[in-house]
Every structure is written in C-alpha cells, then in structure tokens.
Amino acid sequence: MITLILIGIGTGNPDHLTRGAIKALNEADLILLPRKGAAKSDLVDLRRSICAEMLSTPVPIAEFDMPERSSEGRYLDAVRDWHDAIARLWMESVAAHLPGGGSVALLVWGDPSLYDSSLRIAERLAPLGMPVRTHVVPGITSIQALTAAHGICLNRLAEPVLITTGRRLREDGWPTGTDSVVVMLDGGCAFQTLPPEPFDIWWGAYLGLPQQALVHGPLEAMGSRIVRLRADLSSRHGWIMDIYILRQRRHARIGEPERAEPEQTR
Structure with missing residues (x-):
C-alpha cells in the first residue's frame, strides 16, 4: 500500500x-x-x-x-x-x-x-x-501571500469574494453578485477584456520570493503596465506565477467609491 x-x-x-x-x-x-x-x-x-x-x-x-x-x-x-x-x-x-x-x-x-x-x-x-x-x-495559498504582500483584506466588510481563473474571466466576463474577484492561472492577462474604469487591481508575481513584484492601482492606469512587466519578468526568469484581485470601485450597497492607493511596484 x-x-x-x-x-x-x-x-x-x-x-x-x-x-x-x-x-x-x-x-x-x-x-x-x-x-x-x-x-x-x-x-x-x-x-x-x-x-x-x-x-x-x-x-x-x-x-x-x-x-x-x-x-x-x-x-x-x-x-x-x-x-x-x-x-x-x-x-x-x-x-x-x-x-x-x-x-x-x-x-x-x-x-x-x-x-x-x-x-x-x-x-x-x-x-x-x-x-x-x-x-x-495544507500550505499557504498564493491568495494569502498576495493579500499579505499588499496589506489588504480579501473582501470588503460582509461582502463575498469569488475565486476564478483567467480563462473563465475571459469567456464569461465579470461575475454577477460580487464586487471582489481573485483571478488565478491567468497566462493571458484576462483583465484586458474588461472595461477598466470601474476596477482597481492588486497584482503580484513570485510572491514571497526574492524576485517578488507588486503593482496596485486603477486598472485603467496599471493594466498595460502589468502586461509589460509580466512579459519582461517571464522572459527574464523563464517562468512566472502571478495572481491578482480585481475590485469594483463602486458597489450598489456601499454607494461611494473607494479611493485607490498610489501604485506600488517593488
């Protein structure tokens, strides 16, 4: 056995x-x-x-x-x-x-x-x-490593969060019923298929490793930067593991949009 x-x-x-x-x-x-x-x-x-x-x-x-x-x-x-x-x-x-x-x-x-x-x-x-x-x-998940690296909560107070893949986000679009989505296994930067204005993004690659890279900010400003950075890192290291959280800036039950923090890259 x-x-x-x-x-x-x-x-x-x-x-x-x-x-x-x-x-x-x-x-x-x-x-x-x-x-x-x-x-x-x-x-x-x-x-x-x-x-x-x-x-x-x-x-x-x-x-x-x-x-x-x-x-x-x-x-x-x-x-x-x-x-x-x-x-x-x-x-x-x-x-x-x-x-x-x-x-x-x-x-x-x-x-x-x-x-x-x-x-x-x-x-x-x-x-x-x-x-x-x-x-x-059990082990530490990339979701935990991402939220820890950015110092954020996974979800808004009393609100749900959805975990999905880049393929599903690309094929199905933004899921209904949630304003926070964790996207894993996304080799094609599926966030590019969304209208960028309503969203903020928290992105991370090589989390917890010496080559860790983090980007945070409005999707319309950071989306193209993440695409370029991801391609550069993947070419430099021969592989990449990344993950990100997308969050709508305005929620129907909350009303006022949350202010996005300045972009962080390190």
Missing part, C-alpha cells in the same frame, strides 16, 4: 512551510520532484532547495519529467488526458523507487486543495492498479 502525502509549500519560500509539512517531509520514504524543462528549471530548483534546507533525515529523492498538456482540442479533454499521463508517471516512479510500498511525498505549490490537481490525479491511481491512501498537509 502506498500513502501519498501532498504537502503544500506556499510559493516556494521555505518560510511558508508549516511544522507539519517539515515533519511529513522527514517521515516520507520517498520524495518525488517533477521537472518541467530547462526553461522552468527554477521550479525544480526551488523544490530541491526546500528539501536541502528542511530534511534532517536521509530521505531518497526521485525526479521525473512532467508531460506537456496538449493545446489542441477541448480544454477539459486535454486536461484529463494530461492528468492521466501524470498519474502513470507517478506509478512508474513509485514502482521503480519504492517497490515495497511506503509513503511518497509530493511538494505542491500553494495548497493542494486550491486550483491544484494533485488530488484529482491521485484519484486516478487506483483504477490504474495502484491503490493509495492520500494525506494532505
């Missing part, structure tokens, strides 16, 4: 790991690290650095090459096929490095429950012939 331990590691900063995460890493029989190609070598390097800093016991570490998701066909079909391919790679890695069974740890960005598919991939293992017990160690 395999116990699969999904450990939330925040945004890659070792300070984001909980004591429970460090304990789980040191008690694992095997740690699996995904490689995502030379352009994203920093991502596996961050995981290696976390292991080097946090391991006080000699836990074996194995790496595997992540498959690429197809850009053709229907999006959900491509994602499902991609998850199937990852599940098979997990099985092959475990069979090669832990044939007698035991516990396998995977380091998951943010928290395994929020816009991460590790839990869904784990559900594919039993039908493929590898029954597993799954244990989740």
Whole structure:
C-alpha cells in the first residue's frame, strides 16, 4: 500500500512551510520532484532547495519529467488526458523507487486543495492498479501571500469574494453578485477584456520570493503596465506565477467609491 502525502509549500519560500509539512517531509520514504524543462528549471530548483534546507533525515529523492498538456482540442479533454499521463508517471516512479510500498511525498505549490490537481490525479491511481491512501498537509495559498504582500483584506466588510481563473474571466466576463474577484492561472492577462474604469487591481508575481513584484492601482492606469512587466519578468526568469484581485470601485450597497492607493511596484 502506498500513502501519498501532498504537502503544500506556499510559493516556494521555505518560510511558508508549516511544522507539519517539515515533519511529513522527514517521515516520507520517498520524495518525488517533477521537472518541467530547462526553461522552468527554477521550479525544480526551488523544490530541491526546500528539501536541502528542511530534511534532517536521509530521505531518497526521485525526479521525473512532467508531460506537456496538449493545446489542441477541448480544454477539459486535454486536461484529463494530461492528468492521466501524470498519474502513470507517478506509478512508474513509485514502482521503480519504492517497490515495497511506503509513503511518497509530493511538494505542491500553494495548497493542494486550491486550483491544484494533485488530488484529482491521485484519484486516478487506483483504477490504474495502484491503490493509495492520500494525506494532505495544507500550505499557504498564493491568495494569502498576495493579500499579505499588499496589506489588504480579501473582501470588503460582509461582502463575498469569488475565486476564478483567467480563462473563465475571459469567456464569461465579470461575475454577477460580487464586487471582489481573485483571478488565478491567468497566462493571458484576462483583465484586458474588461472595461477598466470601474476596477482597481492588486497584482503580484513570485510572491514571497526574492524576485517578488507588486503593482496596485486603477486598472485603467496599471493594466498595460502589468502586461509589460509580466512579459519582461517571464522572459527574464523563464517562468512566472502571478495572481491578482480585481475590485469594483463602486458597489450598489456601499454607494461611494473607494479611493485607490498610489501604485506600488517593488
């Protein structure tokens, strides 16, 4: 029997790991690290650095090459096929490095429950012939890191907030029933599809890392700046992880618009 331990590691900063995460890493029989190609070598390097800093016991570490998701066909079909391919790679890695069974740890960005598919991939293992017990160690989410970096609350007083993706914002437009929206997994700057005047934006990339970048202000003034900055950072580092909050300046039940603070970039 395999116990699969999904450990939330925040945004890659070792300070984001909980004591429970460090304990789980040191008690694992095997740690699996995904490689995502030379352009994203920093991502596996961050995981290696976390292991080097946090391991006080000699836990074996194995790496595997992540498959690429197809850009053709229907999006959900491509994602499902991609998850199937990852599940098979997990099985092959475990069979090669832990044939007698035991516990396998995977380091998951943010928290395994929020816009991460590790839990869904784990559900594919039993039908493929590898029954597993799954244990989740929660981590700091990019949402928490973003609000902390900007020093803001996630929502207005007694008001809801919606968490969505760039693809859904682009396809569906602004959601009804809320004036605060968190947008994740947005490789195409979907905020450009909105009329900019009613919104303020709080954007962050590489949150908690030395290359952290933050921008805040009216969307009409900061949108194009974020697009340029995002492209520059992605080109410079070979990868980028970013997230942002959009908030309507005027809410029907509040009345007066909130003043936007001056733009901050660092």
